[in-house]
Amino acid sequence: MIPDEYLQTFVVECRELLEQMEEALLIVEQAAEDPEIINAIFRAAYTIKGSAGMFGIDHIVVFTHAAESVLDKVRSGDIAMSSVLAALFIEAHDHLSVLVEHVAEGSQAPEETDSHGKSLIEQLEACLGETATAQPDNSPPIVHQPKLEREQSEAVGTDLWHISLRFGPEVFRIGMDPFSFVRxxxxxxxxxxxxxxxxxxxxAEEMDPETCYLGFEISFSSEADKLAINNIFNFVRSDCLIRILPPHSKASEYQRLIQELPEQEMRLGEILVKCGTLTPEELDNILRIQSARGDDPQRPIGEVLVEQQMVSPPVVEAALAKQQQVKDNKKSEANLIRVDAEKLDELINLVGELIIAGAGTNMIARRAGMADLMESTATLSRLVEEVRDSALALRMVQIGATFNRFQRVVRDVSKELGKDVDLVISGAETELDKTVVEKIGDPLTHLVRNSMDHGIEPAELRIARGKPAKGTLKLNAYHDAGSIVIEVSDDGGGLNKEKILAKAIERGLVSEGANLTDKEIYNLIFEAGFSTADAVSNLSGRGVGMDVVKRNIQALRGTVDLDSVEGQGSTIRIRLPLTLAIIDGFMVGVGNAAYVIPLDMVVECIELRAWASDEGDGQYLNLRGEVLPYRRLRDHFDKEGDLVQRENVVVVRYGEHKAGLVVDKLLGEFQTVIKPLGKLFKGEKSLGGFTILGNGEVALIVDVPGLMGQIEREKNIKMPAVAR
Amino acid sequence: MTDVNNKNQPSGRIVIEDELTIYTALELKEKLLTGLSTTEELELDLSRIGEIDAAGLQLLIMIKQQAAVLGKVLRFTGHSPVVLDILDLSGLAGFFGDPLLIVCKPT
Incomplete structure (x- = not known):
């Protein structure tokens, strides 16, 4: 019965709340009690329970209720928050996440999940002690310290909430049932x-059976706060009239309520009396104020109150300040909009088309040689560039959320390994493309686990080495020349060069006696099937992993390398492009075809004949004393076409490697919208995609790392004969 | 969904089947009004209602009021558990004034 889009909202909201809850729990587990944070946890649990209740997802309600009851006690100071309790809550949080995921998938939780939930509820209830387990609903009321002074004489005697609801006509049509709110x-x-x-x-004749005409007047006994009660009505707030009066509200509040509701005063008054909210005397009193003030409805209620000496001016000021604060909060919330990621993709796609079309116009203008037109296209392309940048910025998210997830990973892994490790996060506000953020999570997790498992030594060894017993793991991110760099560093033992080298020789990855730089040796651990761990632990060390990490990162057009100082720790640096959709390219011509090489990989362009002294070999040239392997793109892509007089070499660099690509023509810089190649080309590693040129022709984008890898492999197939 | 018997008789009976909700409200409104206009005394059998929501309740209120306007007798009988539940929740049992069985709800 629940419309999908609401369920969707529910799931998204729950996930967010659970994230907040987890963050807060991890802080609580570490540090002393902070009432603010415990409140945050409580609120999260509370809201989840509330919205789950609205959808009638009972098992979540039941489970959250148990957690919430304990949290309530913690909040009121009856139970002290301990790390044991926090750990229990973290488990509860995990269970709740599982439940929410089941709701998202529309599946039933398996039995073990159920029984796990039950045992957690039991543990939670055990914390509550005997009195509360019997009747969790009637647990002793929390003592709200009233911040504002109250003049009891003017307040209404009841200790019940009063809620007035008038549902909007559309409530049924949007799939809501007023009674579900009551439930x-x-x-x-x-x-x-x-x-x-x-x-x-x-x-009867005018009544539309699909329009809602109902309203409720409810007197309600609860220990919940106004926000919680208010939250129940979140889904219908926009089209309903909702008034919630807390217990002991001012008589004038009721007066205002009566004024606002559509029914007649007398009738409403009777209802309020019937609800038990007001006594008949109180009602009389209110109606008298009402008629006396009837001639002057524009006056601010605060003023009226002060004049009647119902409240003192400071109280009103305090209340106004509070209101302003709430309003401000609302405002900053409203500054964010949730947008479907697909819509953004579509926008980026359109901007891409715009760039292509702009390039086309530019080309025509240049060909026509009209100065005016060229000038206006220049302005146009500047604007288009700005649009591109802001469109791309829309997709940018801060990496902080991803980093914060690792608080949990580090906590769990340190428990598992029995090591005490601190996670230090910096550069959390660094932004990068959403798709990149999504895909970087797994490789990062692997690196973090790896660092904790192999990098950071056990406490005894650390002390013996004169380091603090507590290990430190750092996550850092920063922007660097059009790319983002993410660093995972630890203050552990660092990498053992000899061990790696020995292993690499044993595995046949390097030949004996090969002269490798430190960096080359370190980066060997990213080779497939490489592991130096003496003992294979649960977490890592099985030799799968680092190569997978490298591959994942390369799939994002990124690179990974490693720095290490033995005995002092190591740093793994991931370098990623800021976006996956648009790059600056360098266009070259081979035969009749155009190719695009990512500009940031291009080092320089040289003329082939000037440098290649020995053309017979056709494999290497001597570039200022440096050996540079090169390859003719014409050969590589089997292009036909007339040979040109002057061939050029584009020197590209990827990571530590350099190579030359021999092309016929250099066509210059070109802003490129990357379009993915179809499945047919999946096997082709040296192409990264294609783009459409201004004149409508297609240019292929050279995937430099892929191409280099391919050359390397071909070389290896040919080489062994020479080597042995 | 409904079953109108004994048309144009002094007394009639309509059985509401399965659902009395927003999904069936439009259709039922016509049936109920027709039913009411063709008889002097109408009995609505609610025993077979398996689901009722606020829209359904609203419909019952409407027909009850309409009966009062026309000066006809309208009785609801055999309230099914879900009907009792919603009457209990809405506090409208008194408004309808039909004899009800008080059920003991398992808590």
Missing amino acids: CLSSLGSIVELVTIIDAIPA
Whole structure:
């Protein structure tokens, strides 16, 4: 019965809340009690329970209720927050995540999940002690310290909430049932009296059975705060009239309520009396104020209150300040909009097309040689570039959220390994493309685990080496020349060069006596099937992993390398492009075809004949004393076409490697929108995609790392004969 | 969904089947009004209602009020558990004024 889009909202909201909850829990587990943070956890649990209740997802309600009851006690100071309790809550949080995921998939939780949930509930209830387990709903009321002074004489005597609801006509059509809110309210407390307002139902002929005419007046006993009660109505807030009056509200509040509701004063008054909210005397009093003030409805209520000496001016000021604060909060919330990622992709796609079209116009303008037109296209392309940048910026998200997830990973892994490790995060506000963020999570997890498992030594060894017993793991991110760099560093033992080298020789990855730089040796650990761990642990050391990490990162057009100082720790540096959609390219011509080489990989362009002294070999040239392997793109892509007089070499660099690509023509810089190649080309490693040129022709984008890899492999196939 | 018997008789009976919700409200409104206009005394059998929501409740209120306007007798009988539940929740049992069985709800 729940419309999908609401369920979707529910799941998204729950996930966010769970994330907040986890963050808060991890802080609580580490540090002393901070009432703010415990409140945050409580609120998260509370909201989840509330919205789950609205959807009638009972098992989540039941489970969250157990957690919430304990949290409530913690909040009121009856139970002290300990790391044991925090750990229990983290488990509860995990269980809740599982439940929410089941809801998202529309699947039933398996039995073991259920029983796990039950055992958690039992553990939670054990914390509550005996009194509360018997009747969790009626647990002793939290003592709210009233911040504002209250003049009891003017307040209404009841200790019940009063809630007035008038549902909008569209409520049924958007798939809501007013009674579901009532049921949901019951989860927060007990409904003392409910009067259904049917006055708005028109006569039979005019009545539209699909329009909602109902309203409720509810007097309600609950220990919940106003926000929680208010939250229940989040889904219908926009089209309904909702008034919630806390217990002991001012008589004038009721007066205002009566004023605002559509029914007649007398009738409403009777309802309020019937609900038990007001006594008949109180009602009389209110109606008297009402008629006396009837001639002057524009006056601010605060002023009226002060004049009647119902409240003192400071109280009003405090209340106003509070209101302003709430309003400000609302405002900053409203500054964010959730947008479907697909819509953004579409926008980026369109901007891509715009760039292509702009390039086309530019080309025509240049060919026509019209100065005016060229000038206006120049302006146009500047604007288009700005549009491109801001469109891409829309997709940018801060890496902080991803980093924060590792608090949990580090906590769990340190428990598992029995090592005490601190996670230090910096550069959390560094932004990068959303797709990159999504894909970087797994490789990062691997690196973090790896660092903790192999990098950071056990405490005894650390002390013996004169380091603090507590290990430190750092996650850092920063922007660097059009790419983002993510660093994972530890203050552990670092890499053992000899061990790596010995292993590499044993595995046949390097030949004996090969002269490798430190960096080359370190980077050997990214080779497939390489592991130096003496013992294979649960976490890593099986030799799968680092090569997978490298491959994942390369798939994002990124690179990874490693620095290490033996005995002091190591740093793994991941370098990623800021975006996957648009690059600056360098266009070259081979035969009749155009190719695009990513500009940031191009080092320089030279003329082939000037440098290649020995043309017979056709494999290497001597570039200022450096051996540079080169390859003719014409040969590589089997291009036909007339040979040109002057061939050029584009020197490209990827990581530590350099290579030359021999092309016929250099066509210059070109902003390139990367379009993916179809499945047919999946096997072709040396092509990274294609793009459409301004004149409508297609240019292929050279995947430099892929091409280099391919050359390397071909070389290896040919080489062994020479080597042996 | 409904079953109108004994048309144009002094007394009639309509059985509402399965659902009395927003999904069936439009259709049922017509049936109920027709049913009411063709008889002097109408009995609505609610025993077979398996699902009822606020829209359904609203419809019952409407027909009850309409019966009062026309000066006809309208009785609801055999309230099914879900109907009792919603009457209990809405506090409208008194408004309808039909004899009800008080059920003991398992808590």
